[in-house]
Amino acid sequence: MPSENLIEIRDLSFSYNARAILKGINMTMQRGKVVAIMGGSGSGKTTLLRLIGGTVSPFAGYVKFDNQVVHELNRNALFKLRRKMGMLFQFGALFTDLSVFDNVAFQMREHTDLSEAMIRDLVLMKLHAVGLRGAHQLMPAELSGGMARRVALARSIALDPMLIMFDEPFTGLDPISLSVIGSLIRRLTDALGTTAIVVTHDVQESLQIVDYVYFIADGVIAAEGTPKEVLETVKPFVHQFVHGEIDGPVPFHYPAADYQADLQLEENFV
Amino acid sequence: MQRTTMDLWVGMFVMLGIGALLILSLKVGNLGTYGAGQSYDLVGNFENIGGLKVRSPVKSAGVVVGRVTDIQFSLDTYDAIVTMRINGQYTFPKDTFASILTAGLLGEQYIGLDAGGDEVMLKDGDKIMMTNSAIVLEEMIGRFLFDKAAEEDDKGF
Amino acid sequence: MFKYLVSSIRHVGHGVIDSTWRLGYASRFFILVLLKSTTSLRRFGLVIRELYYTGVLSLIIILVSGLFVGMVLGLQGYETLQKFGSESAVGTLVALSLVRELGPVVAALLFASRAGSAITAEIGLMKATEQLSAMGMMAVDPVARVVAPRFWAGIISMPFLAAMFSVMGVFGGYLVTVVFIGVDEGSFWSQMQNNVDFRIDIVNGVIKSCFFGIAVAAIAVFEGYDAPPTAEGVSGATTRTVVTSSLAILGLDFILTAFMFRGIN
Numbered sequence: 001m002p003s004e005n006l007i008e009i010r011d012l013s014f015s016y017n018a019r020a021i022l023k024g025i026n027m028t029m030q031r032g033k034v035v036a037i038m039g040g041s042g043s044g045k046t047t048l049l050r051l052i053g054g055t056v057s058p059f060a061g062y063v064k065f066d067n068q069v070v071h072e073l074n075r076n077a078l079f080k081l082r083r084k085m086g087m088l089f090q091f092g093a094l095f096t097d098l099s100v101f102d103n104v105a106f107q108m109r110e111h112t113d114l115s116e117a118m119i120r121d122l123v124l125m126k127l128h129a130v131g132l133r134g135a136h137q138l139m140p141a142e143l144s145g146g147m148a149r150r151v152a153l154a155r156s157i158a159l160d161p162m163l164i165m166f167d168e169p170f171t172g173l174d175p176i177s178l179s180v181i182g183s184l185i186r187r188l189t190d191a192l193g194t195t196a197i198v199v200t201h202d203v204q205e206s207l208q209i210v211d212y213v214y215f216i217a218d219g220v221i222a223a224e225g226t227p228k229e230v231l232e233t234v235k236p237f238v239h240q241f242v243h244g245e246i247d248g249p250v251p252f253h254y255p256a257a258d259y260q261a262d263l264q265l266e267e268n269f270v
Numbered sequence: 271m272q273r274t275t276m277d278l279w280v281g282m283f284v285m286l287g288i289g290a291l292l293i294l295s296l297k298v299g300n301l302g303t304y305g306a307g308q309s310y311d312l313v314g315n316f317e318n319i320g321g322l323k324v325r326s327p328v329k330s331a332g333v334v335v336g337r338v339t340d341i342q343f344s345l346d347t348y349d350a351i352v353t354m355r356i357n358g359q360y361t362f363p364k365d366t367f368a369s370i371l372t373a374g375l376l377g378e379q380y381i382g383l384d385a386g387g388d389e390v391m392l393k394d395g396d397k398i399m400m401t402n403s404a405i406v407l408e409e410m411i412g413r414f415l416f417d418k419a420a421e422e423d424d425k426g427f
Numbered sequence: 428m429f430k431y432l433v434s435s436i437r438h439v440g441h442g443v444i445d446s447t448w449r450l451g452y453a454s455r456f457f458i459l460v461l462l463k464s465t466t467s468l469r470r471f472g473l474v475i476r477e478l479y480y481t482g483v484l485s486l487i488i489i490l491v492s493g494l495f496v497g498m499v500l501g502l503q504g505y506e507t508l509q510k511f512g513s514e515s516a517v518g519t520l521v522a523l524s525l526v527r528e529l530g531p532v533v534a535a536l537l538f539a540s541r542a543g544s545a546i547t548a549e550i551g552l553m554k555a556t557e558q559l560s561a562m563g564m565m566a567v568d569p570v571a572r573v574v575a576p577r578f579w580a581g582i583i584s585m586p587f588l589a590a591m592f593s594v595m596g597v598f599g600g601y602l603v604t605v606v607f608i609g610v611d612e613g614s615f616w617s618q619m620q621n622n623v624d625f626r627i628d629i630v631n632g633v634i635k636s637c638f639f640g641i642a643v644a645a646i647a648v649f650e651g652y653d654a655p656p657t658a659e660g661v662s663g664a665t666t667r668t669v670v671t672s673s674l675a676i677l678g679l680d681f682i683l684t685a686f687m688f689r690g691i692n
Contacts, residue, residue, distance in 0.1 A: 053564050055560065055563060055564070079566040079568075080566070082563075082564055082565065082566040083565075083566045085564065087561065087564040087565075089557045089560065089561050090557070091556065091557070093556055093557035093558050093560065093561035094558070095553075095558055095561075095562075096552070096553070096556070096558070097549075106565065106567075107565050107566075107567070110565070110566075110567050110572075111566065111567075273472075276475065276476060276479045277475060279479055279483045280475050280478045280479050280482065280483060282483075283478065283479075283482045283483045283486065283584070283587065284478075284587065286486075286587070286591060287584075287586070287587025287588070287590055287591060288587070290587065290590035290591040290593070290594040291586075291587075291590045291633070293594050294526060294590055294593055294594060294629050294632075295625055295629055297616070297620075298522050298526065298593075298594075298597055298619055298620070298623050298629070299526070299620065299623045299624065299625040299628065299629045300620050300621065300623060300624055300625055325624060325627065327621065334621060
């Protein structure tokens, strides 16, 4: 009997060149849910995805995926684990030297012994799911940003993963593409029965599609809850974030020395 | 780019490359004259080899029949042991005469083989008994001057 | 003054430590690529694909340059040799220069700027656009899947390209001296064949080009993989590939020549 929780994160800490990025994060993600991780730019959201995918190792704490502690796995086991994950990179990260079809077929060819005819059917099914079956012969350079994102989405579900991670899926998209991607994320997770993590700072779009939200600020979880709870919250940070206010708990200024002292006004006049 | 066209181009590329290597070996180089490995070695002792080097040609009647492959100094006889590899299609009688000659006045030095009349032919590893050393220009001039001086002396008395 | 001296010494030390560290890092990467080459040898289709991009697409520049270099050699060689009445040796001059030196070296220099820079730019851009990370997340090792095939394609194409360069050069020399100027065709070829030795000249030339191939391919894939993931970083890495490869080729050429031809003539 598999446990209800696909991912458990406990006391996770990570620092980059002595700069602490995550300071003791605790998260739990149930199977079949869409979870959003929000936070300002540079708050360590992408690092969190990398830790789940095992491309970097934590400083302390652990990530448990499907009852396996990710950073304790050896290379082969880690690669086996990653086959159960799909990841959509910020700008799609399609292989520019392969056609749309070959991009989606990439993992099937690398990891399975399926016949070419079978792969063809599967790829067309995946592309149909994102509405781009007709574009399978195009090269990535011929796609618009939104289309590239959808192809990347089709590629990330190629092997029917247990978890799909979306790294800022809404960045740089027009409103139509944005809602298309948003609804695709929800529909595909429901249809495939997978779990999804959406890292984003697009509050309005993501609150419509997710089941649960975590806010990260300064390397810790600042707030969490269902979209409804988040919208009604009075916590200053979340309020600032959700409503996009310029100053608040997240200051406008990067921490600096005293302005006057920094400009060295006195010394210059000596 | 279709996979098959790419394969075709790469195939052509590799064939061209191998073709170029073959042309280099056969047309530009002397692989053809190695005679597909059919060659035999002869050895000769020379008092003085002058400017002879490894890879210098061995000629008979002006035709290149082989090359010098090794030059050693012998501690037994205090002369030079020259090994030459002769093309398998040429055989020479036992009493062949080997001399170190110079192409032109200042050209490269080579070994000239003058065939004798013996009915027994030289085999692989055989030694050429009759050799003639290189002519060293300084020695020749020195001897000439010495002879001249001697003549003058004779006249004086 | 003293402060300036200390800071410049520190500068030198910093440079030495930095470049040593980088060299060690590059060597480690080189070994890593070798260790992960089994995939590309098992799935040779990947290498064939890269052979197309590195080898076939370099053909035009190699063949045309070879032809012109040979023609110039023929012309210059003839001008000089005819003063000494030995213009029939022009075939030897052209062939020996090409087979021993110019073929491997110039072909490698052209290869570094044509294919080496392309390899660096491609890998660097794949890194910058997160394609390599995406591949890693798909449980496919980017070093085995992307780097190793390009590395081997570079090594395989180099000797072929160098040989084609030399052949085209000899043909160019033949065109100029025999066809245009009128040097005797028989003596052109026979002098050449008498003086170009298969084992000493041709085999050593091919060995040289193999070494150059390894150097260029290794530098190109390393610079690409190591490039900072920005447009600036990739363009800098591409330049470094061409500069470092060219220096490596010329330096290696001196070392190899010293080993190969010393004491023969």
